[in-house]
Amino acid sequence: MDYDLAIENAPETIPGGTGILLIHPSTGETDRIDTDFLKTDTDRILVISTRTTAREVQQKLEYYDVDETKADILDTLSVERGYSRRSSEHVHYVSAPDDLDGIVETTRRFLDEHGGKRRISLDSVTEMAYYADEERAIETVEKLLALLEEYDAVGLFHLSEEVHDAATVDAFKTLFDGVVTLDADGTVESDF
Numbered sequence: 001m002d003y004d005l006a007i008e009n010a011p012e013t014i015p016g017g018t019g020i021l022l023i024h025p026s027t028g029e030t031d032r033i034d035t036d037f038l039k040t041d042t043d044r045i046l047v048i049s050t051r052t053t054a055r056e057v058q059q060k061l062e063y064y065d066v067d068e069t070k071a072d073i074l075d076t077l078s079v080e081r082g083y084s085r086r087s088s089e090h091v092h093y094v095s096a097p098d099d100l101d102g103i104v105e106t107t108r109r110f111l112d113e114h115g116g117k118r119r120i121s122l123d124s125v126t127e128m129a130y131y132a133d134e135e136r137a138i139e140t141v142e143k144l145l146a147l148l149e150e151y152d153a154v155g156l157f158h159l160s161e162e163v164h165d166a167a168t169v170d171a172f173k174t175l176f177d178g179v180v181t182l183d184a185d186g187t188v189e190s191d192f
Contacts, residue, residue, distance in 0.1 A: 001015070001016040001117065001152050002014065002015055002016070003015075003016065003018075003040075003041055003042070003117060003119070003154050004040050004041035005037070005040070006036040006037065006039075006040040007020075007033055007036065007037060007180055007188065007190065008188045009188050009189055009190050010178070010180060010188075010190040010192065011178075011190075011192050014154060014177070014178065014192070016117075016148075016151075016152030016153060016154060017148050017149035017152055017153070017154070017177075018148070018154045018155075018177045018178060019141075019144075019145040019148055019154070019155045019157060019175070019176045019177055019178075020037075020154070020155065020156045020157065020176060020177070020178040020179070020180055021125075021157050021159055021172060021173060021175070021176040021178070021179045021180070022034070022156055022157065022158050022159065022180050022182065023159050023161045023169065023173075023179060023180070023181045023182070024158065024159070024160060024161065024181075024182040025160070025161060025162055025182070025183070025184045026160045026161075026162045026163060029182075029186070030123070030158055030182060031060055031063075031064060032064070033156075033180070033182060033188070034060075034121055034123065034156060034158070035060065035061065035064035035065075035066050036064075037119065037121065037156045038061075038066050038071075038119055038121055038156075039064070039065065039066045039067065041117060042070065042116075042117045042118070042119045043070065043114070043115070043116030043117045043118065044070050044071075044072070044110075044114040044116060044117075044118045044119075045066070045070055045071045045072070045118070045119045045120070045121070046071075046072045046073075046074060046107065046110045046111075046118070046119075046120045046121070047061070047071060047072070047073045047074070047120075047121045047123070048074045048076070048103060048106075048107065048120065048121065048122045048123070049073065049074065049075055049076060049077070049123055050076045050077070050097040050122070050123070050124055050127035050128050050131065051077075051123050051124050051127045051158075052077070052123070053075055053077050053078050053083060054073045054075035054078065054085075054086075054091045054093075057073045057075070058073065071090065072090045072091070072092065072110055073090065073091050073092070074092045074093075074094065074103065074106050074107070074110075075091060075092070075093050075094075076093075076094050076096060076097040076099065076103065077096075077097065078093060079093050079094070079095050079096065080095060080096040080097070092106050094106065096131065097127055097128055097130075097131035097132070098128070098131040098132040098136075100128070100132055100136055100137075100139075100140040103128075103140065103144075104140060104143045104144060104147070107120065107144055107147055108147055111147055111150075111151040111153055112151075117153075118151065118153040118154075119153065119154050119155065119156070120144070120148065120153060120154070120155040120156070121155070121156045121157075121158075122141075122144065122155065122156070122157045122158065123158045124157075124158035124159065124160060125137055125141060125157050125158060125159045125172065126158070126159055126160040126163050126164070128140065129164070129168075130163075134164070134168055134171075138171060138172065138175070141157060141172065141175055142175060144157075145175060145176070156180075157176070159172055161181075177192065178190060178191065178192040179191045179192075
């Protein structure tokens with residue numbers, strides 16, 4: 001199954017099972033790329049957030065006109081930080097951003113329970129590596145990419161280039177079918 005891809009300077013379509021690494025500066029404005037990816041040609045979306053709370057994700061989806069009725073959110077921050085949590089069938093929580101098994105299991109359950117075209121956004125791999133460590137983050141990304149392949153879904157994974165050394169960025173790049181680079185000036189380049 002092919003998916004339309006609404007990212008400038010990237011292929012028009014990608015096959016199911018494709019994982020895309022979005023490399024951006026730490027101050028980069030990734031919301032536009034992320035939400036264009038999520039709202040194009042899709043039946044269900046899962047936003048895994050290690051950087052913001054479910055409420056902030058909902059505000060972003062609403063602001064960029066993403067159909068929230070198609071969205072599930074995995075909030076990894078609120079429990080650890082003691083924020084109030086409003087559970088619903090579409091908002092899920094794990095105990096902390098380093099609960100990597102919980103993130104993988106929630107993703108598997110989402111893919112298992114929903115058919116059709118499914119997209120996943122992980123914002124961000126950088127935060128995951130910060131809370132866990134880079135080695136465990138790489139292992140978790142590998143597991144998530146395997147799930148995309150198994151379930152014929154696609155995913156966009158955020159990585160802040162300035163936070164990691166070149167060897168770590170390269171280690172992440174080798175895992176992905178496509179790499180989209182957002183420069184500080186807003187220029188988008190891709191390599192598939």
